[in-house]
Amino acid sequence: MVYAKDEQGYDTIFLPDRNLVSRMARVARDGHAELQDRSSRIALALMAYSQAMELDFEPSVAFHELGAKSGNTVANEELAWFRAADNAAAHDWIAVASGRMRQVDLGPASSAETYDFAFPLxxxxxxxxxxxxxxxxxxxxxxxxxxxxxxxxxxxxxxxxxxxxxxxxxxxxxxxxxxxxxxxxxxxxxxxxxxxxxxxxxxxxxxxxxxxxxxxxxRAENERRRYIFASxxxxxxxxxxxxxxxxxxxxxxxxxxxxxxxxxxxxxxxxxxxxxxxxxxxxxxxxxxxxxxxxxxxxxxxxxxxxxxxxxxx
Incomplete structure (x- = not known):
């Protein structure tokens, strides 16, 4: 992935499903990782890896899914916490994912623009x-x-x-x-x-x-991007x-x-x-x-x- 980015000019982007996105956001919101199920362990490891490698997420479908089920308020609130989670804290995520740290402070929820996720795709x-x-x-x-x-x-x-x-x-x-x-x-x-x-x-x-x-x-070749589906x-x-x-x-x-x-x-x-x-x-x-x-x-x-x-x- 380093070669693809530095030598070939590609960005690598993860497309996570809703279960992974929700678990990442929950860690930022609650300040701890008391989530021992398999999906949570994968979510923690994926965020740690992404931050260490400076890779990106594109979670829009996951938030449309949440908006359709739970409404815009819930979806935008979770998006705000996901942005806080995905905010240059590689050492914290690595420590949490490896079990060396139980508590983490990733900062407040983001106050960026809100979206109409409940609109049917x-x-x-x-x-x-x-x-x-x-x-x-x-x-x-x-x-x-x-x-x-x-x-x-x-x-x-x-x-x-x-x-x-x-x-x-x-x-x-x-x-x-x-x-x-x-x-x-x-x-x-x-x-x-x-x-x-x-x-x-x-x-x-x-x-x-x-x-x-x-x-x-x-569309990825024209955009110089590589996508990884994550679930x-x-x-x-x-x-x-x-x-x-x-x-x-x-x-x-x-x-x-x-x-x-x-x-x-x-x-x-x-x-x-x-x-x-x-x-x-x-x-x-x-x-x-x-x-x-x-x-x-x-x-x-x-x-x-x-x-x-x-x-x-x-």
Whole structure:
């Protein structure tokens, strides 16, 4: 990273998910690190590393997620504490992350400009439509996991938009060999169907973090930047690793099908990769526009999908 910055002129930027951002902000707010869970240890180590290496964070999606769930006041307050956390205190963060120090004073919360984080992101709205469809296919339980994955691809191609990160998320979720716990929380809760809807919304935010990562990486070369997606969610990190893979292995990277073999039998992994790339190539050869996130059709799809989830019973 030093070579990339000093010799090649690249900036390296972390894209952290909300769980990491919230834990970093909490240390600045509370003045201590009484957080012993795995996610907190990762958050402390990541902030220490970032400050020692003079690397940057871009946490905007994390704060949009918090704003959508808890409102602007909470999101902007946490942003103020995150700014205090990310403010040239490398020695303190290293001492806290290594356990040599329990108390830390990172200064007051920042009083910089506030933002409208509760405004719904268009990408999240599109991903939420996809997440509702994935949940419906899973709960219907018809066909094999491979047939459900192909059915999703067909629906994305023919009826909506082929959202690659969301499709990759679903590919892991449907995978018979995948450790997918937590990707859709409380999906089959027999009575608490609002909890199932909340879990699907959370999955749509995970998809949005992934899509933001891909979008930024696609622009990174022109910006002289390198992006690193950061999460303590192992499943999310494994999905992120597949997003930039190609149909054929090369330059030390596996093919997309080879990566899917972690979640699928080899023959099914190849079938999924072939189906995905075939639809992407057909879309690239067409001039179909993206659906407008403010279009009433998006609202109708969301309302219909939520109604179906709420009515479902085991």
């Amino acid at each position: 268009g990408r999240w709205r599109r991903n939420y439509v996809v997440a509702l469809k994935v949940a419906q296919l899973e709960l219907e339980g018809s066909g094999t996991p491979l047939e459900r994955a192909i059915a999703l691809f067909d629906w994305l191609y023919e009826d909506f938009i082929f959202a690659g990160p969301a499709a990759a998320f679903a590919t892991m979720y449907f995978g018979p060999k995948a450790a997918k716990r937590g990707l859709f929380k409380r999906l089959r809760a027999p009575e608490a169907r609002e909890e199932a809807v909340a879990g699907i919304r959370n999955a749509a935010w995970d998809m949005t973090h992934l899509s933001d990562f891909v979008l930024r990486v696609s 303590a969610d192992v499943s999310l990190v494994r999905i992120a690793r597949t997003l930039l893979l190609q149909a054929v292995a090369g330059d030390g990277w596996p093919s997309f099908a080879q990566a899917l073999a972690e979640w699928w039998p080899e023959a099914e992994a190849r079938a999924i990769a072939d189906a995905m790339f075939e639809r992407v190539q057909r879309l690239q050869a067409s001039d179909r526009p993206l659906p407008n996130p403010s279009n009433p059709d998006i609202d109708a799809r969301i309302a219909g999908g939520e109604a179906w989830i709420r009515k479902w019973r085991p």
